[in-house]
Amino acid sequence: MELENLRKHIRTLATLPVTDAEVISCYLTLEGGSVTDRNAFDTQVRFLKQGMAGTARRDSEDALKRIEEYLTIELLPDAKGIAIFSRAGAEPFFLPLQLRVPLPIWVAVDITPNIYHLVELKDTYHRYVVMISTEESVRILEVNLGAVTEELWKDRPELRKRVGREWTKDHYQDHRRERAQRFIKEKIKVLDRLVSAGGYAHLILAGNPRITAQVSHQLPKHLAAKLIDTVPASGRAQVSDIVEATIASFIQQEENESRRAAGEVIRAARAGGLAIVGTGPTFQALEQGRVDTLVLAQAYEPAPGWQCAACGRMEVEATKPAECRQCGAGELRSFDVREEMVRLAEQSGCDIEVVELSDSLMLHGGAGCLLRYRLPTEYV
Ligand SMILES: [Zn+2]
Numbered sequence: 048m049e050l051e052n053l054r055k056h057i058r059t060l061a062t063l064p065v066t067d068a069e070v071i072s073c074y075l076t077l078e079g080g081s082v083t084d085r086n087a088f089d090t091q092v093r094f095l096k097q098g099m100a101g102t103a104r105r106d107s108e109d110a111l112k113r114i115e116e117y118l119t120i121e122l123l124p125d126a127k128g129i130a131i132f133s134r135a136g137a138e139p140f141f142l143p144l145q146l147r148v149p150l151p152i153w154v155a156v157d158i159t160p161n162i163y164h165l166v167e168l169k170d171t172y173h174r175y176v177v178m179i180s181t182e183e184s185v186r187i188l189e190v191n192l193g194a195v196t197e198e199l200w201k202d203r204p205e206l207r208k209r210v211g212r213e214w215t216k217d218h219y220q221d222h223r224r225e226r227a228q229r230f231i232k233e234k235i236k237v238l239d240r241l242v243s244a245g246g247y248a249h250l251i252l253a254g255n256p257r258i259t260a261q262v263s264h265q266l267p268k269h270l271a272a273k274l275i276d277t278v279p280a281s282g283r284a285q286v287s288d289i290v291e292a293t294i295a296s297f298i299q300q301e302e303n304e305s306r307r308a309a310g311e312v313i314r315a316a317r318a319g320g321l322a323i324v325g326t327g328p329t330f331q332a333l334e335q336g337r338v339d340t341l342v343l344a345q346a347y348e349p350a351p352g353w354q355c356a357a358c359g360r361m362e363v364e365a366t367k368p369a370e371c372r373q374c375g376a377g378e379l380r381s382f383d384v385r386e387e388m389v390r391l392a393e394q395s396g397c398d399i400e401v402v403e404l405s406d407s408l409m410l411h412g413g414a415g416c417l418l419r420y421r422l423p424t425e426y427v
Contacts, residue, residue: 068138071133075129080123174191183282187200242273312415326363326412342416346413
């Protein structure tokens, strides 16, 4: 699956209207067309069924049955992960997403789909272009969500065309150098055209270090701004190994970017700028639609929130209230605060950064955001 499709599916899931029936969100790791740890999955399913009765139990069983059927017959041999969202009841919903990257084993039942793991995936594996240059050839590939999705361009010119015997050695060397220069210039033109036509934001150069250095040196400014790394590889390396190396590099770069975002949030929040940190303020800003970029630490595990069944008011960072503070109703249900945060963020089209390692963000509660604007009450 490609990034654009994943984005669309996440949007669908984030905006799925709630019904009486609950949604089963099921994430699994796959290998060779089957589920890797079937036992772990079955245990989680058994655990979820405990304490369910009546219509809720029947709906969950129906929803699970569809998942089971799908897992038995539909798995792709090269898929490494799958996310399935299934709901029975009056308005059934079923969305299976097979991916070329592994996913954690995770099953949840809730009134809305659990999309956090998909959002994290979207943040980690973007799409980018790799240009692999060796002495003999140049290839330009698109990597999308952790797999090569398209060979955009390939060229194997005869670098060493026959040279007339009358040429002196010096003459020949000059000629080769000039050809090599022209060759690089031409390839950069091709690259430029492909990158702008495909709307790519990131570029990695790979291959012969001498050639990639020359390419990198000659990139026009707008392409150089998209270059995130140069990955050396010998002429004998397999394309798949080179691509693996660029994926590792890309993930590292992405993590750096997320860390920078976390640093910016903390700095701006301290300086009274357009940012806030902490579960409560971040949640409130999301509800108000004021968030530009949501930044979450990967280790972020907020306590459950409480939502009023009557008016929908949500409380975070609170022990279970005896009654709703807005309408006084007594029925409150718990909800997963992190899930609700990413759902709200997706609904309003915010960027979401998940930071793998950020002690400083964890010290500030593990969540924060860059704001679109501040409220007058926030100016002190
Ligand atoms: Zn209420």
